Amino acid sequence: MIIDLTNKTALITGATGQLGRVMARTLAKCGANIAIHYNSNQTQALELEAEIQAYGSRTIIVKADITSYDSIIAMKNKINEELGAVDIVVANAVIQYQWTSILEQAPEDYESQFDSCVMQNVYLAKAFAPAMIDQKWGRFIGINTECVMQNFPTQSAYVAGKRGMDGVYRVLAKEIGEHQITVNQVAPGWTISERDRTEHTEENASYEKSVPLKRRGTDQEIANAVAFLASELASFITGAYIPVSGGNVMPSI
Template sequence: MKLDLTGKIALVTGASGDLGRVMVRTLASCGADVVIHYNSNAAKAEALRAEVGAMGRRALIVQADITDQASIEAMKTAVEQQLGVVDIVVANAVIQYAWTSVLEQPAADYQGQFDSCVMQSVYLAKAFAPGMIARGQGGRFIGINTECAIQNFANQSAYVAGKRGMDGVYRVLAREIGEHGITVNQVAPGWTISDRDRDKGTERSESYESTVPLKRRGTDQEIANTVAFLASDLASFITGAYIPVAGGNVMPAI
């Protein structure tokens, strides 16, 4: 038994970012051809394309604004013309901003989180679900959520609001397109170790780790492994799920 994505086309938004790069490498290592979406970091996207090519997989770089429907539709057209119908959509991109209290957080930050979490999810569904449905071979939508959506800690309000809105879209979408064999799930990372931490030597945080049942932070590879699992046939009967990959730091209840 293995995660075999041979013959599949996967799109990862925010693919040039810390988590996105590892997701792309992991999906490609499982056999998928990959669409590498980026917003502004063309150099990292190009380097990632070279890595995927060295694995023997096809890779396409596409720049798009994930908060703009026309931009996402243009990305879909480019992908279908050059690679084909997308099988796996991973919504990973999100707007970054400085966190502060509800009373101090600029209104524009709430709008940015709504646009990059909720509307990105809507626009990706509108763009890519019809092709999956028409082809009749199923498909995968995987949203990257966060443990913060359950924690609701101080200074997280804009991020939590955006990700909770995303959660609503994904759960409803799971019901609406499930009859076509398309699964819709969310991966919710905890505070994850990435190359940024490795470069700075900031992998450890005793205060955070003390709250986690497994007593450590997770890694970018562990997040990517969960994405690859949900993208595979091994997860064919899982849909509508919010799956924390946070070492037990959050535990959704029944």
């Protein structure tokens, strides 16, 4: 049993980020054509494009502001022209900001999280779901976080944005499921990335002691879950919030 995404086109937003790069490589290795979204890091996008092309996948880079509907529509048009309709949307991009307490957090930070977690996904659905409906197949995969179940101090803006995203995804799953489009979320724990390997910061005892598997997960383990949800192996899974956190958070029934 293999994950085969041959002839599928995947868009990964925030593909130049630490996790986005690994997801792009992984889906490409499964045979998908890749649209590499970036906002400002064109150099990284071009490097990733060259790497993925070496795998034999068709790929392009697309610049867009994921908080702007017009920008997302322009991105869709470019992808359609060069790769064809998008079959798989991986919503990974999020605006970064400095975390602090609710009393000290700037209102603009809550707005940025709403725009990048909620409105990004509304715009992506409006832009890409119609073609999926026409072809009776599609995948929306949102990158959420274990933080939405932790609700720790200083997480409020991030948690608020990602909880809003969760609501959009659950409703979207019910609205477009009849067209054989699945809508799911992957929720990473604190993940080891390329930066950690470079800086030798892979281990953190205070975090790991709370994780049943007693370690941090890797970026590849997150990408593996995304590839599974993108494939036919997950054809009857929709509306799911799936932590990939070593058991650090466990949704209850």
